Amino acid sequence: MFDYGILLYPSANRVYADSSAALLRAELAVFGEALSTALHEISERRLGGVSYVTFSTTERLSEEDIALLSNLSALYALFELTGDLLRPAGIAPLDKFGSDLLTIQKYAGKTNELFTKLLLNVTLLSTSDPRTFLSGPVHVLDPLCGRGTTLNQAMNYGLDATGIELDRRDFEAYEQFIKTWLRTKRIKHTADSGQLRRDKVKLGQRLELGFGLTKEDYKAGDIRRITYYNCDTITGAKLLKAGSVDVIVTDAPYGVQHGSHRTGELERSPRELLSAAVPAWVRTLRSGGALGISWNTHVTKREEVAEILTRAGLEVRELGDFAHRVDQAILRDLMVARKP
Secondary structure, eight states, X not given: XXXXXXXXXXXXXXXXXXXXXXXXHHHHHHHHTTSXXXXXXXXXEEETTEEEEEEEESSOOOHHHXXXXXXXXXXXXXXXXXXXXXXXXXOOOOOSSOTHHHHSOOOTTOOOHHHHHHHHHHHHTTSSSTTGGGTSOOEEEETTOTTOHHHHHHHHXXXXXXXXXXXXXXXXXXXXXXXXXXXXXXXXXEEEEEEEEETTEEEEEEEEEEEOSSHHHHHTTOOEEEEEEESOHHHHHHTSOTTOEEEEEEEOOOSSSSOEEETTEEESSHHHHHHHHHHHHHHTEEEEEEEEEEEETTTSOHHHHHHHHHHTTOEEOOOOOOOEEEETTEXXXXXXXXXX
């Protein structure tokens, strides 16, 4: 057996930091399904007064395995353990642009960027091709994208992404941020924004970005794309081609501090929103694609979310325990389902 230890990324959010080790263990178990060797004895251990998430494998991790594990949401460093001695394993995360793309934006109600990465990870790994995102473009949809944390994480992975959000202020805040960030970083890109119309009817606003992961990629025409539709989520989903999305990832409105958008109206519980919108979202999902959603269990029960996803034709996956406290009013959980 070979033993490994993961040093956790230091989170500035104390509440999330208290849950990060347990969340990483659950996330690691999902990653384990895509490794070349089985994981055993995922647990926590203190070495030199510092906590590590530890695990064992039957065979030593390959370079490909380490490349995959390098993208764990809360991984700061990976070590191979020999007793209490740690030998660093050279990690190679996918990140193309750096963490400031995720961390610069600060606003009330922002989903923790480490959790956004975790939710995207477990959804990508739940598709029929769990390692595809490591080597090729994947299309991510966040149909309730707010100010674009999921879009930015997809961008940092080098993926294509589409976001839909009804709130005009969120759209304008994201447009201002991402255009400024791209210019400041001198990333080769195009940006086109204006009215969103269909059949001569104005639906809202749109933002379309094309960018290269490097200057050479951009010159060669190897372009990644971020699209943001400022309109109702059901209407926005209808603008996408059927089967054009690989994964859907979204953090549902929590009900206590946020309203749920459904055709321009506000609802306290996301249940009504999901019942109406999930079928429209699933239409865009390819066969073998996956949907990952997080929500506040204080306002919607887990079995209710599972029923909505199942009724839309998805197969809910049994994953580990991801439930954790965000604040006194919010107990967040996640669920992932695959389209047959």
